[in-house]
Amino acid sequence: MTKIAIAGSGAMGSRFGYMLQAAGNDVVLLDNWVEHVQAINTKGLTVAIAGQDVQHVQIPAALPTAIKDVQDVIIIFTKSMQLGAMLQSIKPLIGEKTKVVCLLNGLGHPETIERYLPKHNIFVGITLWTAGLTGPGEISLSGSGSVELQNVAPEAKGAAEELVAMLSAAGLHATYSADVLFSIWRKACVNGTLNSLCALLDCNIAQLGRTSQVNSLLASIVAEFSAVAATEAVDLDVPTTIAHIDQLFDPTQAGEHYPSMHQDLIQHHRLTEIDYLNGYVARKGQERGIPTPVNQLITQLVHTKEALVIEK
Amino acid sequence: MTKIAIAGSGAMGSRFGYMLQAAGNDVVLLDNWVEHVQAINTKGLTVAIAGQDVQHVQIPAALPTAIKDVQDVIIIFTKSMQLGAMLQSIKPLIGEKTKVVCLLNGLGHPETIERYLPKHNIFVGITLWTAGLTGPGEISLSGSGSVELQNVAPEAKGAAEELVAMLSAAGLHATYSADVLFSIWRKACVNGTLNSLCALLDCNIAQLGRTSQVNSLLASIVAEFSAVAATEAVDLDVPTTIAHIDQLFDPTQAGEHYPSMHQDLIQHHRLTEIDYLNGYVARKGQERGIPTPVNQLITQLVHTKEALVIEK
Numbered sequence: 001m002t003k004i005a006i007a008g009s010g011a012m013g014s015r016f017g018y019m020l021q022a023a024g025n026d027v028v029l030l031d032n033w034v035e036h037v038q039a040i041n042t043k044g045l046t047v048a049i050a051g052q053d054v055q056h057v058q059i060p061a062a063l064p065t066a067i068k069d070v071q072d073v074i075i076i077f078t079k080s081m082q083l084g085a086m087l088q089s090i091k092p093l094i095g096e097k098t099k100v101v102c103l104l105n106g107l108g109h110p111e112t113i114e115r116y117l118p119k120h121n122i123f124v125g126i127t128l129w130t131a132g133l134t135g136p137g138e139i140s141l142s143g144s145g146s147v148e149l150q151n152v153a154p155e156a157k158g159a160a161e162e163l164v165a166m167l168s169a170a171g172l173h174a175t176y177s178a179d180v181l182f183s184i185w186r187k188a189c190v191n192g193t194l195n196s197l198c199a200l201l202d203c204n205i206a207q208l209g210r211t212s213q214v215n216s217l218l219a220s221i222v223a224e225f226s227a228v229a230a231t232e233a234v235d236l237d238v239p240t241t242i243a244h245i246d247q248l249f250d251p252t253q254a255g256e257h258y259p260s261m262h263q264d265l266i267q268h269h270r271l272t273e274i275d276y277l278n279g280y281v282a283r284k285g286q287e288r289g290i291p292t293p294v295n296q297l298i299t300q301l302v303h304t305k306e307a308l309v310i311e312k
Numbered sequence: 313m314t315k316i317a318i319a320g321s322g323a324m325g326s327r328f329g330y331m332l333q334a335a336g337n338d339v340v341l342l343d344n345w346v347e348h349v350q351a352i353n354t355k356g357l358t359v360a361i362a363g364q365d366v367q368h369v370q371i372p373a374a375l376p377t378a379i380k381d382v383q384d385v386i387i388i389f390t391k392s393m394q395l396g397a398m399l400q401s402i403k404p405l406i407g408e409k410t411k412v413v414c415l416l417n418g419l420g421h422p423e424t425i426e427r428y429l430p431k432h433n434i435f436v437g438i439t440l441w442t443a444g445l446t447g448p449g450e451i452s453l454s455g456s457g458s459v460e461l462q463n464v465a466p467e468a469k470g471a472a473e474e475l476v477a478m479l480s481a482a483g484l485h486a487t488y489s490a491d492v493l494f495s496i497w498r499k500a501c502v503n504g505t506l507n508s509l510c511a512l513l514d515c516n517i518a519q520l521g522r523t524s525q526v527n528s529l530l531a532s533i534v535a536e537f538s539a540v541a542a543t544e545a546v547d548l549d550v551p552t553t554i555a556h557i558d559q560l561f562d563p564t565q566a567g568e569h570y571p572s573m574h575q576d577l578i579q580h581h582r583l584t585e586i587d588y589l590n591g592y593v594a595r596k597g598q599e600r601g602i603p604t605p606v607n608q609l610i611t612q613l614v615h616t617k618e619a620l621v622i623e624k
Contacts, residue, residue: 200512200613203620211619213612220609293605297532300525301512301613307523308515 001026002166005071005093007064007086009036011131013077014139016172018047021059023170029061030090032082037061039137048134050142070095073163076113080106080276087116099159103127103147106276107188108284110152120156123163125149125180126187129172146173150180185234189225189241192277193218194248195261196298200305202266204258209249218242221278224292228281231288265302269309274302313338314478317383317405319376319398320390321348323443326451328387328484330359333371335482341373342402344394349373351449360446362454382407385475388425392418392588399428411471415439415459418588419500420596422464432468435475437461438495441484458485462492497546501537501553504589505530506560507573508610512617514578516570521561530554533590536604540593543600577614581621586614 002025006017009029021027029045031037039046044056064086071093078086083104087094094100094117101123102109113122129145147167151160160176167174177183194205197217201208208214222241229236247253264270275283278295285292314337318329321341333339341357343349351358356368376398383405390398395416399406406412406429413435414421425434441457459479463472472488479486489495506517509529513520520526534553541548561567576582587595590607597604 197616201617201620207620208616211616213615213619217609217612217616220605220612291603291605293532293603294609297529297606297609300529300532303525304509304520304523304529305513307525308513308519 003069003072004028005030005067005074005090007074007076007090008078008082009040009061010077011133011139012127012129013075014045014133015129015131015141016075016077017059018045018057018139019170019172020166021057025166025170027059028067029059030064030067031061032064033136034063035136037063039135043137046138048138048140064089068092071098073099073101073166075101076104078104080104080109080273081271083109084112084115087113091116097121099123099163101125101149101163103149104276105187105191106273107184107280108276114152118153120151120153120159122152123149123156123160124152124184125177126183127172144173146175148175148177148180148183150177181232181234182236185225185229185232185236186241186244188277188280189222189236190245190248191259191261191273192225192281192295192298193221193245195259196221196274196278196302198259199261199265199272200298200301202262204256204262205248206251206256209246214249215242215246218245220294221298224285224290224295225281227290228285228288228292231284231290261302265305265309271306271310272302274299278302315381315384316340317342317379317386317402319386319388319402320394321352321373322389323445323451324439324441325387325389326357326445327441327443327453328389329371330357330369330451331482331484332478333369337478337482339371340379341371342376342379343373344376345448346375347448349375351447355449358447358450360450360452376401380404383410385411385413385478387413388416390416392416392421392585393583395421396424396427399425403428409433411435411475413437413461413475415461416588417499417503418585419496419592420588426464430465432463432465432471434464435461435468435472436464436496437489437492438499439484456485458487460487460489460492460495462489493544493546494548497537497541497544497548498553498556500589500592501534501548502557502560503571503573503585504537504593504607504610505533505557507571508533508586508590508614510571511573511577511584512610512613514574516568516574517560518563518567521558521567526561527554527558530557532606533610536597536602536607537593539602540597540600540604543596543602573614577617577621583618583622584614586611590614 004027006013009031017027017029040061044058047055125148127147132140164174164176226236261272264272279299282292282296316339318325321343329339329341352373356370359367437460439459444452446452476486476488538548573584576584591611594604594608
């Protein structure tokens with residue numbers, strides 16, 4: 001049995017933990033939200049799947065600092081800004097052979113993870129799965145998804161393929177990606193346009209898509225993402241990326257959806273992940289001599305809006 | 313008696329018209345709002361001055377196309393985007409000797425006015441007077457103010473001084489400015505930072521001033537204003553301008569005020585004057601080879617927000 005810790009067991013972490021345990025792995029859900037951990041440990045993880053009876057699934061949960069045994073695999077599902085603190089908390093769980101998988105949105109996470117373990121044990125990727133947290137210990141699941149994964153160190157391809165097999169055996173539809181950095185950058189660029197603009201302008205994706213200047217806005221943001229991506233050997237072609245984003249304006253696709261940054265900033269008055277999207281592009285652009293005034297301004301505007309709504 | 317037409321008789325136009333008529337001039341108030349014109353013509357201009365009895369002042373009002381006699385002086389108080397259309401409407405009122413005075417906020421107005429009359433009859437400036445329109449035919453006045461004015465053509469200094477004398481005789485505290493372009497640019501820069509940011513971020517000036525990144529935001533906007541101002545021989549020093557803006561964050565100064573662009577965009581869902589502030593800097597920067605990505609983005613964000621709120 002593979003020992004798997006989910007580091008950050010909100011909606012997505014709980015979904016992955018639930019599916020991996022159902023496939024026969026030895027899973028523990030780690031989270032800093034005490035009521036959530038207690039609810040899971042007393043009445044099980046409550047799983048509501050569209051069209052099925054609600055299940056109460058026995059699955060161990062704990063605060064990240066409460067367990068000490070080394071894991072085979074750790075899958076991280078924190079918010080971007082909690083990644084470093086989570087790794088610090090779970091240091092005892094990371095052994096010489098522990099593989100750490102990071103599927104978080106945003107840029108710059110491998111840098112953070114490399115401070116805690118060697119590159120050959122780090123695996124990064126993206127996921128299109130979704131999940132909702134409806135209360136402490138309660139998740140709601142619908143739809144399907146997939147995972148793309150790759151090793152950070154070239155010599156660790158075999159280990160990445162084993163992780164892909166483990167995830168797919170749990171129904172998580174994982175594939176090995178030969179260029180996962182491209183997928184990560186492209187997803188970050190989608191989030192750095194749609195999430196950031198919908199949050200700043202307080203609208204959903206379809207509403208944004210109907211405004212006349214949206215393609216000029218996209219073009220100026222994407223051009224800077226592309227220029228900084230090139231310094232990491234990622235070829236993020238501007239017209240292709242804009243066309244990819246444009247598809248999402250379709251109301252029958254993601255259109256009527258309010259992106260997560262809108263939910264964080266406008267609906268819940270929480271800090272956003274802007275520093276791992278537009279903020280990363282602005283910061284790395286500055287370090288590498290690439291002008292990124294547009295992403296810098298968007299980052300500053302979002303941080304200023306955070307200060308305003310959290311003050312209120 | 314000097315024949316004066318006020319072209320655009322909202323709150324500020326009505327204030328100027330009221331004070332100039334009281335000083336013995338022959339004033340007509342021109343406006344496109346039919347109910348406003350009718351109310352003034354039937355019950356007089358209703359003037360509420362803090363601490364005084366409400367007055368009903370007989371003063372002629374008309375639609376801009378309804379009168380045809382050439383004026384000595386025309387003072388323009390339209391919204392920026394209505395300036396061209398107003399001048400088109402009042403062409404018959406502009407004779408060879410008619411002086412046109414423009415105290416509108418924003419940049420680029422002389423260019424528009426020069427399409428309708430020779431430079432030596434154009435006078436531009438700024439005013440710090442305020443006024444409120446409380447209903448059709450009703451204005452509310454409080455506080456004091458001033459006017460700074462200068463001729464556009466060097467040879468018209470004498471005429472500018474006569475206009476200054478006429479305004480001051482009406483209690484409007486006018487002074488001749490030897491460098492009114494500087495004052496216009498500085499005021500546009502205040503509006504292009506505080507108005508635009510408060511509108512985009514939905515906050516008042518004091519709230520904006522308390523956020524930690526506000527000075528970085530100001531710096532990036534003001535630097536581009538300064539670079540474009542330099543191409544018009546205006547020396548808008550960046551640190552001095554930022555210090556000037558910083559003063560206004562004081563809650564005992566303008567701090568608790570929601571700027572006019574916030575009122576237009578957020579409160580009343582109207583088009584803003586962004587194209588005459590940040591939009592002018594972006595446009596002229598592009599024409600003159602000066603990078604203005606920050607002001608271009610702010611202009612696009614404000615236009616996109618206009619489209620969203622006017623759609624709703």
